[in-house]
Amino acid sequence: MTTETSYALTRPAYVGQSHLVVTDLPLVSSFYQSMLGLKVIEKAPSGEVLGVNGMPLLTLTTGSKTQIAPRNAAGLFHTAFLMPNRTELARWLRHAAHNDVVLDGASDHLVSEAIYLSDPEGNGIEIYADRPHEAWKFHQDGQVEMATIRLDLQALYDSAPEDAWGGMADGTAIGHIHLQVGDIPEADAFYRDVLGLKLMARYPGASFFATGGYHHHIAANIWNSRGAGTRADGMTGLSDYTLRFNDKAALDNAVAALDRLEIESAKRDGGVFLKDPWGIGLTLSA
Numbered sequence: 001m002t003t004e005t006s007y008a009l010t011r012p013a014y015v016g017q018s019h020l021v022v023t024d025l026p027l028v029s030s031f032y033q034s035m036l037g038l039k040v041i042e043k044a045p046s047g048e049v050l051g052v053n054g055m056p057l058l059t060l061t062t063g064s065k066t067q068i069a070p071r072n073a074a075g076l077f078h079t080a081f082l083m084p085n086r087t088e089l090a091r092w093l094r095h096a097a098h099n100d101v102v103l104d105g106a107s108d109h110l111v112s113e114a115i116y117l118s119d120p121e122g123n124g125i126e127i128y129a130d131r132p133h134e135a136w137k138f139h140q141d142g143q144v145e146m147a148t149i150r151l152d153l154q155a156l157y158d159s160a161p162e163d164a165w166g167g168m169a170d171g172t173a174i175g176h177i178h179l180q181v182g183d184i185p186e187a188d189a190f191y192r193d194v195l196g197l198k199l200m201a202r203y204p205g206a207s208f209f210a211t212g213g214y215h216h217h218i219a220a221n222i223w224n225s226r227g228a229g230t231r232a233d234g235m236t237g238l239s240d241y242t243l244r245f246n247d248k249a250a251l252d253n254a255v256a257a258l259d260r261l262e263i264e265s266a267k268r269d270g271g272v273f274l275k276d277p278w279g280i281g282l283t284l285s286a
Contacts, residue, residue: 006082007133008175011212012247013197015174016285018079019059019239022121023066031119032058035101036081036127037092037167053170057081061239069235071122074180074228074278076238077221078116078124081168082175089113089129090160092168097157106151111136111144111215113151123237128175136215144215146201146208176210177241178219179280182228186277187220194257195243195284196250211250217243231279240281242271254284 008014022028029048032038038050038058047061058079069075083089093115096103104116104124114128137145181187184207191197197209200216205223208216222228231237245251255272258265265274271285 006084006171006173006175007130008082008214008217009173010246011210011214011217012250013211013217013243013245014214015177015217016242016244017056017059018174018177018241019061019281020076020079020123021066021234021236021239022060022062022123023068023236024121025060025062027120028123029060032060035096035099035117036125037095037165039167052168052172055173057172057174063234065234066236067232067234069231069237072180072225072228073235073237074182074225074231075235075280076123077178077180077219077223078126079174079238080114080126080128080176080178082173083127083129084169084171086113086129086156087159087161088169088172089115089127090156091163091165092127093153093157094160094162095165106153108149108151109146109215110149111146113156115151115153121236124178126178130175130215133213138213142198142200142213143202144200144213146203146215148203174241176217176219177238178221179238179276179278180225180228181220181222181276181278182225183277184220184222190277191218191220194261194263195254196257211247228278230277238280240273240283242283242285245284245286248286251284251286 042049051057106115112130191209200210201208206221208219210217271283
């Protein structure tokens with residue numbers, strides 16, 4: 001079966017993978033496998049790579065010097081797993097309901113339908129499906145109309161096929177990553193002005209950035225983390241993530257901006273590795 005590539009992944013840049021540091025690797029890995037339906041792609045004593053149909057999405061690592069991040073630290077708000085379609089979102093919800101997965105909430109954002117939960121170490125997770133891009137509404141300034149209204153979970157559940165759930169469907173991806181940061185103007189200055197992402201929406205205390213007219217590939221908020229400083233080495237939660245570029249010119253522009261502004265970066269894993277103003281790692285790659 002061929003899977004149509006999600007709109008989010010066809011834009012000039014998109015999120016590829018996420019890397020979390022955890023204290024209990026077997027427990028957290030088991031959760032992502034059983035409750036989210038990811039499969040182990042690589043395994044080592046200090047870490048595992050999980051994904052869908054051989055496509056790596058999430059790296060989990062642990063170490064002897066791992067320290068638990070306070071809730072108000074900069075880092076992850078949630079990793080958002082994008083389903084190929086609404087049917088797969090409904091199918092996952094049915095699986096979650098039958099396996100007593102505790103949900104943190106569910107929202108209709110106009111552009112998408114989203115379900116929220118947390119892994120055993122408190123890392124936020126969003127499972128969502130986009131509405132068709134043609135149905136999104138845009139303002140004159142190019143920003144997208146988003147809202148947060150209650151999602152009718154029962155209606156979504158009732159739309160699910162009754163077949164057995166076999167894990168995340170082929171085509172599932174990380175649609176966006178939502179960060180906790182210390183300051184919104186600083187986040188705008190980095191993600192918009194340095195990396196070249198467009199500001200697509202603002203909420204009180206949050207900015208949403210994307211490329212190519214997507215609603216957001218990266219979001220940043222200060223809801224728990226206002227004034228947060230740089231993350232310490234070995235802190236649990238989000239260590240780093242990957243921003244992949246379909247558009248080489250956009251990648252070249254971002255790398256040129258790093259050089260021009262003398263932001264420290266290094267070639268690593270076939271890309272350019274750097275840290276954002278809060279010490280969250282980021283690899284820019286083609």
